[in-house]
Amino acid sequence: MPLPSCQLKPALPQVFRRLWAVMGKLQSKLRHSTYKYSRPDGHIEEGVQTKASLEYSPAHVDSVSVVATLSSDLCVSGGKDKIACIPKSKQFFSASRDKSVLMWDLQGSSQPRQELSGHAMVVTGLAVSPDSSQLCTGSRDNSLLLWDVGTGRCVRRASVSRNLVTHLCWVPREPYVLQSSEDKTIRLWDSRGLQVAHVFPTKQHIQTHCEVSMDGHMCISCSSGFGGEGCEATLWDLRQTRDRVCEYKGHFQTVASCVFLPKSMALMPVIATSAHDSTVKIWNQDTGACLFTLSLDGSGPLTSLAVGDITSLLCASFYRGVHVLRVDCSRELELQEVAAF
Structure with a gap:
């Protein structure tokens, strides 16, 4: 069942515990595709x-912009949020238009566990490292920030002119982050120094x-x-x-x-x-x-x-x-x- 949104801060995306559970009134419809x-x-x-x-x-009263999987029977969906899940856990990050990033724990309080602030514009990309120790965030302010998940501290910052980030994802088992942009390019970043390692055509x-x-x-x-x-x-x-x-x-x-x-x-x-x-x-x-x-x-x-x-x-x-x-x-x-x- 969805958690009551009235108990949570506006930045928390909708959460669904079981995909096949009854979620409101059920209607069986014949659909033609x-x-x-x-x-x-x-x-x-x-x-x-x-x-x-x-x-x-x-479950949403407005459009849904993102859906992410926490486990085989648990997903998180957001309206205008961006979401990144921590592998093999019930923790995830959400980013909204207020420029901040929040960390949530479904097994803990209904309040965010951490709040990360450092971008000057809306946060449009989130990626968690394979070992869950770091979070990379990207924004329309042309910057990427690297965070220590344990302390919530920003450890590195990088910026590229006109690099309006649209999405981020971490390369499995590697220290690299892939990033798409409104400047029509795909960049590969080395998280060890938060430097661009490669730019695709x-x-x-x-x-x-x-x-x-x-x-x-x-x-x-x-x-x-x-x-x-x-x-x-x-x-x-x-x-x-x-x-x-x-x-x-x-x-x-x-x-x-x-x-x-x-x-x-x-x-x-x-x-x-x-x-x-x-x-x-x-x-x-x-x-x-x-x-x-x-x-x-x-x-x-x-x-x-x-x-x-x-x-x-x-x-x-x-x-x-x-x-x-x-x-x-x-x-x-x-x-x-x-x-x-």
């Missing part, structure tokens, strides 16, 4: 799906999001755009070559989020993207072919994706809250909406 898209090879594909999904009373559109593969070898970024111009995701090699490997084109509006899917979800390496065109797409990571498109009609722009468990994805939207999507590989790879709250 249609899609039509052009693959990179020019082939037009279209299809119609009819399915029943469970729709609960909305500049794209044609704003880079809205970035994600690193679980083995730390690859990363994805996604682009803003409209009418199919831009609107792509790009796979980069994080190892010595650091080249662009593949592009995934087929969305018609800004791609807001991208994730690598676990090996348990498919027989091949796959990634998922969500976009402002209300679709979630699954792609063959190696070839760039679109394997499946799910249209969440009436949801408006889709803003965030997170892997829920070994078979599910969570997707945040403007108009219908958070969607639970199931990946089915029993025959051909399919994606189905099974619930929304």
Whole structure:
């Protein structure tokens, strides 16, 4: 059940303890999902799906900008917040437009455990180090700050002109932080001195999001755009070559989020993207072919994706809250909406 928001500070995102528990009035609706898209090879594909999904009373009264997974049955979602979870714990950080970052502990008080202040503008990126000892934050003030999680002290600060941060993520088992920016670039930072270690070739559109593969070898970024111009995701090699490997084109509006899917979800390496065109797409990571498109009609722009468990994805939207999507590989790879709250 969601924690009562009236007991918490405004910066605390909504928290849901069990994804499959009853969250308000349940409505079972028959939904029709249609899609039509052009693959990179020019082939037009279209299809119609009819399915029943469970729709609960909305947990949010406004749009949801981010969803993150704490465990297989626990997620955190935020309206205008940014969220970063501490691995294997019930602690997470949230950042809001008041320029501060708060640390929360679900097993403790309803008040924040820490408050970190140091940015001059809204905080737009959060990333926790693999060992949970450090937090990296980024802002529209062009700066990155590195924090000691134990003491709440800022230990390093760096700034790059026009580097309006859109997202941050930490490279697994490495001292590197990946960052996307409104200046259309992806930067790799070395946290040991908080210095830029590499800048990937500049794209044609704003880079809205970035994600690193679980083995730390690859990363994805996604682009803003409209009418199919831009609107792509790009796979980069994080190892010595650091080249662009593949592009995934087929969305018609800004791609807001991208994730690598676990090996348990498919027989091949796959990634998922969500976009402002209300679709979630699954792609063959190696070839760039679109394997499946799910249209969440009436949801408006889709803003965030997170892997829920070994078979599910969570997707945040403007108009219908958070969607639970199931990946089915029993025959051909399919994606189905099974619930929304």
